[in-house]
Amino acid sequence: MNTSRKLTMARAISEAIAQEIERDDRVFVMGEDVGIYGGIFSATAGLYEKFGPEQVMDTPISETGFIGAALGLAMEGMRPIVELMFVDFFGVCMDQIYNHIAKNIYFSGGNVRVPLVLMTATGGGYNDAGQHSQCLWGTFAHLPGLKVVIPSTPFDAKGLMISAIRDDNPVIYMFHKGLMGLGWMTLIKDTTGPVPEEPYTIPFGRADIKREGNDVTIISVSMGVYQSLEAAKELERAGISAEVIDLRTLVPLDRETIAESVKKTRRVLVVDEDYLSYGMTGEIAATVMELAFDYLDAPVKRLAVPDVPIPYSRPLEQFVLPSAPKIVEAVKELLYS
Amino acid sequence: MDVAQDSSSEGFVVNWFKEEGDTVRSGQLLLEVQFDKVSIEIDAPTDGVLVKILVPQGEVVRPGQPLCMIEEEKKAGELVSTGGASHASQSTGGPTGSQGEKAEAATQGRGRTELRSTPAARRLARELGIPLEEVRGSGPGGRITEADVRTHAANATSSKVATDVRRERLSPAQRATGQRMLESLRTAAQYTLGRQVNVTALVKLREELKRSGSPVTLSDLYHRAVIMALLEHPRLQSRLEGDEVFIPSGVNLGFAVARGEDLLVPVIRDAHKLSLEELAAARRRLTGAALEGRVEREELTGGTFTVTNLGPYGVDFFTPVINPPEPAILGVGRIVRQLVLDEDVRVAPFITLSLTVDHRVVNGAPASVFLTRVAELLAAPEDLISNG
Numbered sequence: 001m002n003t004s005r006k007l008t009m010a011r012a013i014s015e016a017i018a019q020e021i022e023r024d025d026r027v028f029v030m031g032e033d034v035g036i037y038g039g040i041f042s043a044t045a046g047l048y049e050k051f052g053p054e055q056v057m058d059t060p061i062s063e064t065g066f067i068g069a070a071l072g073l074a075m076e077g078m079r080p081i082v083e084l085m086f087v088d089f090f091g092v093c094m095d096q097i098y099n100h101i102a103k104n105i106y107f108s109g110g111n112v113r114v115p116l117v118l119m120t121a122t123g124g125g126y127n128d129a130g131q132h133s134q135c136l137w138g139t140f141a142h143l144p145g146l147k148v149v150i151p152s153t154p155f156d157a158k159g160l161m162i163s164a165i166r167d168d169n170p171v172i173y174m175f176h177k178g179l180m181g182l183g184w185m186t187l188i189k190d191t192t193g194p195v196p197e198e199p200y201t202i203p204f205g206r207a208d209i210k211r212e213g214n215d216v217t218i219i220s221v222s223m224g225v226y227q228s229l230e231a232a233k234e235l236e237r238a239g240i241s242a243e244v245i246d247l248r249t250l251v252p253l254d255r256e257t258i259a260e261s262v263k264k265t266r267r268v269l270v271v272d273e274d275y276l277s278y279g280m281t282g283e284i285a286a287t288v289m290e291l292a293f294d295y296l297d298a299p300v301k302r303l304a305v306p307d308v309p310i311p312y313s314r315p316l317e318q319f320v321l322p323s324a325p326k327i328v329e330a331v332k333e334l335l336y337s
Numbered sequence: 338m339d340v341a342q343d344s345s346s347e348g349f350v351v352n353w354f355k356e357e358g359d360t361v362r363s364g365q366l367l368l369e370v371q372f373d374k375v376s377i378e379i380d381a382p383t384d385g386v387l388v389k390i391l392v393p394q395g396e397v398v399r400p401g402q403p404l405c406m407i408e409e410e411k412k413a414g415e416l417v418s419t420g421g422a423s424h425a426s427q428s429t430g431g432p433t434g435s436q437g438e439k440a441e442a443a444t445q446g447r448g449r450t451e452l453r454s455t456p457a458a459r460r461l462a463r464e465l466g467i468p469l470e471e472v473r474g475s476g477p478g479g480r481i482t483e484a485d486v487r488t489h490a491a492n493a494t495s496s497k498v499a500t501d502v503r504r505e506r507l508s509p510a511q512r513a514t515g516q517r518m519l520e521s522l523r524t525a526a527q528y529t530l531g532r533q534v535n536v537t538a539l540v541k542l543r544e545e546l547k548r549s550g551s552p553v554t555l556s557d558l559y560h561r562a563v564i565m566a567l568l569e570h571p572r573l574q575s576r577l578e579g580d581e582v583f584i585p586s587g588v589n590l591g592f593a594v595a596r597g598e599d600l601l602v603p604v605i606r607d608a609h610k611l612s613l614e615e616l617a618a619a620r621r622r623l624t625g626a627a628l629e630g631r632v633e634r635e636e637l638t639g640g641t642f643t644v645t646n647l648g649p650y651g652v653d654f655f656t657p658v659i660n661p662p663e664p665a666i667l668g669v670g671r672i673v674r675q676l677v678l679d680e681d682v683r684v685a686p687f688i689t690l691s692l693t694v695d696h697r698v699v700n701g702a703p704a705s706v707f708l709t710r711v712a713e714l715l716a717a718p719e720d721l722i723s724n725g
Contacts, residue, residue: 295456297458
């Protein structure tokens with residue numbers, strides 16, 4: 001694959017969707033402002049112009065209504081990508097997502113497939129407060145029946161989106177606003193990355209070791225991967241070799257890669273922009289206990305958002321969110337105490 | 338409390354001045370700890386009751402390790418630990434950290450039967466057949482880590498010995514010296530040159546000085562000769578860093594002192610500025626301090642060259658080990674009477690000099706030139722007292 005071309009994550013996602021619509025006319029997009037506006041985080045930019053209102057459909061502000069409609073279309077053989085503008089809004093449509101999208105395949109004894117992608121925006125760090133800054137992937141990963149996909153790079157975003165569209169089961173696809181490469185919201189230095197032009201898939205349940213190391217394993221997803229990589233550079237200057245694992249999907253979870261890494265480094269830090277308790281960090285810690293207990297040389301350490309709503313105030317928000325300096329500090333505690 | 342130590346350094350508790358159950362006042366002398374041959378007094382950081390001594394007299398301590406628990410009135414126990422190193426700031430840093438330490442310190446106190454170790458340490462110990470009881474833990478609260486087991490395994494090759502062999506723990510001082518010497522031999526390309534010197538004139542000079550009431554000894558004359566030769570050949574005291582050498586213009590002269598079985602190397606600072614008498618006074622003062630354990634930590638560091646004299650122990654020639662980061666060390670042997678064959682046959686006193694040099698810094702020929710210069714100064718010692 002030619003990887004010299006660079007794209008933002010937003011363009012990588014819309015390209016993936018466009019190529020899948022061209023490949024399979026059962027594929028279409030619906031959601032609030034996904035059409036003429038191109039999606040408020042540009043995940044569907046340019047699709048309306050290309051495919052028109054039949055396949056790129058704007059909906060009213062009525063999540064239960066249009067997500068329920070997407071479910072029905074999926075059960076009838078279409079392959080919808082439906083956007084929930086902010087994951088924080090799941091409260092108004094959770095019955096459709098959880099009691100129907102996630103369960104119908106079980107309730108029907110496997111006779112009804114739900115090939116639906118629920119695409120949604122996650123993440124904070126830009127002062128949008130407690131109803132627009134959450135990640136919540138732990139919540140969806142906790143509920144059986146949904147695959148949970150969280151890209152951290154434009155390359156992964158395209159491959160994982162194509163895999164999500166081609167999957168016969170419901171997938172929640174959670175991109176981070178700050179990683180999309182939007183001019184009005186840039187939370188990382190370089191928001192572009194190499195993306196091949198042709199369609200490709202990335203299998204679910206396959207974590208990506210974004211950086212190899214020997215002294216400590218840092219496990220994260222999404223924005224946390226960037227912060228961990230930045231921290232790893234800083235740690236290298238202190239003579240600490242950190243391995244950074246990007247899980248890419250929480251369901252299915254690549255427990256094997258986690259265990260293998262721990263067997264190599266003996267120490268684990270889990271970094272999560274989601275809440276601390278009952279979440280991803282706890283699940284990883286349990287996985288390490290179950291699969292690599294005999295290799296641990298220190299207790300598993302967790303760095304996640306404390307159990308409070310994301311504050312609006314910038315200093316308070318920065319206080320609760322993970323960051324590279326916090327990761328550096330946590331790793332040093334892990335290694336030296 | 339502010340004891341700056343390398344995280345690798347190790348000390349032991351010399352004395353507790355309070356017993357468990359005693360009331361202590363903030364600032365009161367609590368215990369004495371010895372690190373690298375230097376004693377440090379630690380005061381109580383707070384008022385309260387000394388409820389638990391975690392490191393009894395004679396036991397090893399590392400920087401950051403909790404030493405005891407002091408219960409403040411109506412408050413939870415506070416841990417006293419050796420400060421300074423990164424370990425300390427970690428273990429007593431955040432509120433959660435110190436809470437955890439308290440809990441584990443308390444459990445340890447109850448029975449000492451609870452052995453803390455990481456799963457990785459236990460797995461390795463199992464694989465190697467090492468009883469964990471024999472392993473000393475370096476983690477928080479003495480937790481045994483995988484590295485501790487590995488170190489133990491590497492050191493324990495002779496643990497399964499015959500029953501008539503007595504086992505003894507090395508003193509912290511011996512361990513420190515050993516580590517240093519091993520590091521020296523691992524990192525420097527050391528070779529030793531030997532050379533005999535006829536010291537007839539030197540012995541005579543020393544006797545004259547003695548008669549005139551001077552406290553100058555042969556050691557001081559050796560030191561003086563080395564200092565003068567170093568000023569002419571300063572490369573022999575240069576410090577190697579990467580691809581560069583740093584060559585000091587003055588001389589800080591270290592000299593080996595044996596205290597029992599321990600080895601100390603006090604350093605005479607700016608030795609090149611001292612007269613022979615001042616040199617003798619400095620040597621006397623530092624030797625006394627070293628033997629009485631009063632020598633300051635700063636007085637044991639910063640040397641540019643070391644002299645070690647095993648003459649009094651009956652040694653002629655030996656291969657001294659360089660005291661890093663110095664590039665060379667001069668060993669002095671005993672005075673031996675030998676036959677001299679020139680015009681006629683005479684008997685004269687000789688010593689043998691053993692100069693060990695780091696080949697990375699100085700090659701054999703220039704090192705020999707330096708050694709020859711030292712020998713010349715000792716053989717014809719007028720210059721040693723000339724500008725003294």
